[in-house]
């Protein structure tokens with residue numbers, strides 16, 4: 001058996017089995033999702049993190065590319081109680097270290113008590129405890145990855161469904177999941193995907209019906225270009241956002257964000273809509289939250305901890321969600337968000 005070591009910021013070193021070799025480091029987080037490992041592992045929001053699955057068996061229905069949310073695996077390493085050979089082979093090919101046969105319940109309890117923490121991992125035939133510790137000492141905090149957008153965004157603008165009949169969406173790709181584009185294209189929107197550092201001139205040139213800020217990794221405050229776009233276009237073009245998109249939009253409209261202790265990651269996070277009283281189950285993956293909504297109204301909250309899950313402004317034509325209405329993985333109960341976003345674009349167009 002090839003050994004692996006995880007060195008934790010809390011001081012402990014845990015031994016495990018290597019399933020894909022390598023040494024690496026990142027912020028150790030956990031998801032409670034029990035299915036959807038292909039979607040989670042290809043979600044760009046996990047860039048610079050080490051993803052622990054609290055569900056004990058990961059990989060039991062194989063690996064299929066059509067379920068990928070992007071073209072590569074984003075967590076820097078993967079931790080589970082038991083990983084199947086299919087997943088181990090995939091992660092080996094992708095050069096992403098993976099480990100199992102450790103007490104993940106204990107690891108997750110530690111993260112819940114002490115918060116998401118830095119870690120170093122060494123896995124494979126040459127793995128040593130010292131190598132894991134060395135990785136840990138080189139590990140940066142999430143907020144220190146100041147240009148993380150560049151690691152996950154498209155390099156150049158590209159258009160999906162150019163002849164579509166629906167509204168024209170400018171989607172700022174801060175690390176967008178593929179399902180955001182496909183959810184819009186299914187509704188016949190024309191979607192122009194722009195790099196995370198797109199300028200006001202780039203957006204003006206497209207003259208979109210709506211400006212949409214995607215999900216993405218790291219600290220929303222580091223997405224200064226997207227922030228500037230929101231300031232520039234608010235009130236002129238309707239704005240929509242998912243996850244990091246909500247955080248960036250709130251931050252640009254006099255709001256504030258803060259880091260949570262261990263975040264929300266899973267596929268059964270309950271969200272209450274304050275207007276209808278209805279509760280839906282949602283998919284989530286975030287470690288920051290909006291702490292002050294600024295010019296926006298909080299219209300949805302997390303049932304577990306009351307953090308803002310939906311922000312809106314009728315006056316400014318803004319609609320955002322902290323969770324992932326596009327699902328993948330997780331429940332499809334919030335897909336109507338995309339209908340509401342496109343209706344916002346249409347209404348604004350008619351009023352113009």
Ligand SMILES: NC(=O)CC[C@H](N)C(=O)O
Pocket residue numbers: 045214215216217218219220242243244245285286287288289
């Ligand atoms: N999925 C996301 O967009 C995550 C947003 C942000 N990186 C956070 O962790 O809160």
